Amino acid sequence: MTPNFAPDTADALPLWAVWKGDPLAEQAGPWPAASGFSAKLGEICLLPNPSGEVAGALLGLGDRAQASRHRFVLAHATALPRGSTWRPILPDGLDRDEAALALLLGQYRFTRYKGAAYDGPQFTCPEGVDAARIRAQAAGEFLTRDLINTPANDMGPVDLEDAARALAGEIGAAITVTAGPDLLDANLPMIHAVGRAAEQAPRLIDIRLGTTGPRLTIVGKGVCFDTGGLDIKPPASMALMKKDMGGAATALGLLKMLAPTGAVQRMQIRVLLPVVENSVSATSFRPGDVLTSRKGLTVEVNNTDAEGRLILADALALGAEEKPELMISLATLTGAARVALGPDLPPFYCDDDATADALSRAAMAVRDPLWRMPLWDGYESQIEPPIADLDNAPSGGMAGSVTAALFLRRFAEGAGRYVHMDIYGWQPVLAPGRPKGGLGQGARAILAALPGILA
Structure with missing residues (x-):
């Protein structure tokens, strides 16, 4: 579905x-x-008119002192009656952009195999909000979620390429x-080595948008399914591996967010997606x-389940050759980050x-949280085998x-500045605006930070 706000007409009810x-x-x-309405978080009170018809509603935001514990609380409003249209009236202390985005994110449904599209209440855009910008963010997030949620039998390397081509055609990008x-x-030998055992061939997707201004290169890990290779994962660890292309999905979602903005006229955007399936066959790469690598550095494979950094390395080396002012990698890379x-x-x-x-300031401002961790030089020797x-x-x-x-940084040399994000790409439990399933992380933070970083 395409997320959108309802027109602000006279029959829109106050919320x-x-x-x-x-x-x-x-x-x-x-x-x-x-x-008995007490404004508990997510509590709804429908307000009747003298004839008993619904004339408006109240939505509880909970305790103001605990606001930092919750995100996208206005998504609770999607529980209002179907067929109704509402005009949100927001109090002081509630971020208007986040509230507007919550109203759209709450409409997300993954319906490829089951269920129907969202048919709940509609909402006008809150006053003082750039509706087009919020719509673009929601649309990019919906794309990311759909790609991650689609299982590997329908989202292999060929299918991810098809999705990238469709987006490129939609926004007028070269691919x-x-x-x-x-x-x-x-x-690009390490991308080939990791993906050569799969039925669908490995590939590198290269998308370009914009022809003037500073260069921004985004590299997204696209492992459409990760068995672990010959160091095969146990079943419990393999269960969510359809999401191992979450970095590529988030990169495409970010590109969809960026395309309608003026940033496209002010910078040269390049998206590199190394896309593979880490499978097992007679041609698998081995421990x-x-x-x-493309850069000429040799890499000893001590675990075939650490394949993401191998394919990213070739893509980063390729991207760094153009010396972009900023290069960002997005990858569902390590369980250590989750721990x-x-x-x-x-x-x-x-x-x-x-x-x-x-980036830290932008992430917290737009409620797309990130936390800076150290590139600790003291650990460099750990990635240098005999x-x-x-x-x-x-x-x-x-x-x-x-x-x-640290491994990836070796291949980003040449880029003016390099940022690596070790994302999860998955919402493990139901939360407002975030159903259990695929999730974009970091894209909105990047979007908000770019004007200051590449000014």
């Missing part, structure tokens, strides 16, 4: 969002008190794809293999303090997200 303990709108009358043995001719920070708070890595500070330049899976298991970021 007052209310903090717990705050005075209610005079129009609410005595009914809320009589019905080229290098696949199969052509990857070797193009000097102990030494691969030579450290949980599913809601992805770590990011960046050597440049100004860029990191801008027989090759680099080790793709250092033993010991400590600081796994940090060592993965």
Whole structure:
């Protein structure tokens, strides 16, 4: 579906969002008190007119002092009656952009195999909000969620390429794809090595949009399914591996958000997606293999389940050759990141303090949280094995997200500034505006930070 706001017509009903303990709108009358309404988080009180028809509603926001615990609370409003249209009236202290986005995110449904599209209440755009910008953010997020939620039998490398081509056509971007043995001719050997065992050939998707201004290169990990390769995962660890292309899905969602903005006229955007399925066959790459990367660095494969950094390495090296002012990698890369920070708070890595500070501020401002982690030089020796330049899976298991970021940094040399995000790409439990399933992380933070970073 395409997320959108309803026209603000005379029949739109008022929806007052209310903090717990705050005075209610005079129009609410005595009914809320009589019905026991206390503005608990997500609580709804329909307001009748003298004829008993619905004349408006109250939506509880909960305790103002606990507002930082919750995001997208206005998505609770999708529980209002079907067929109705509402005009949100927001109190002081509630971020208007987040509230508007919540009203659209709450409409998301994944219906490819079951269920129907959202047919609940509609909402006008809150006053003072750039409706087009919020619609673009919601549309990008919907694309990311749909791609991640689609299982690997319908979202293999060919299907992800089709989705990228469809988006490129929609926004007027140029796209080229290098696949199969052509990857070797193009000097992208590690993408080929990881994906060669699968039925669908590995590929690199290269999308370009904009022709002037500073260069922004976004690299998204596109492992459409990860068995772990010959170091095969146990069933429990394999269950969610359709989401291992969440970095590529988030990159495409970000591109969809960026395309309608003026940023396209002010910068040159390049999206590189190394896309593979990490499968098992007679042609699988093996533990102990030494691969030579595009950059010329050799990599000892100590675990075939650490394949994401291998394909990202070739794509990063390719992107860095153009010396972009900013290069960002998005990847569902390590379980260590989840152990450290949980599913809601992805770590990011960046050597440049100004860029990191801008990204941190933007992430918190738009409620797309990120947390800066260190590129700790003291761990460099852990990724340097005796027989090759680099080790793709250092033993010991400590600081796994940090060592993965250090590995990737070796291939980003040449970019003016480099940011790596180790995202989860999945919402594990139902939350307002976020049904259980695929989730974009980091895209809105990047969108908000870009004007300051690439000014």
